Amino acid sequence: MHYEIRVEGAMSETLTQAFPELEHVTMSGQTVLFGPVIDEAQLYGLLNRCLSLGLRVVEMRRRPE
Structure with a gap:
């Protein structure tokens, strides 16, 4: 499965390095993280990482x- 997680604002290079398993692109005032997700556990892990870093998830x- 492939997922896309949109977060508000442009993420710094340091923040994007917290998601080495995903690619990223910045557009329209959002950062889009995307790539393969193996299972629900990994997906929830990615969302928890966003939360712990203070990122506002706009869409997944x-x-x-």
């Missing part, structure tokens, strides 16, 4: 493969 969705 599964991407077509």
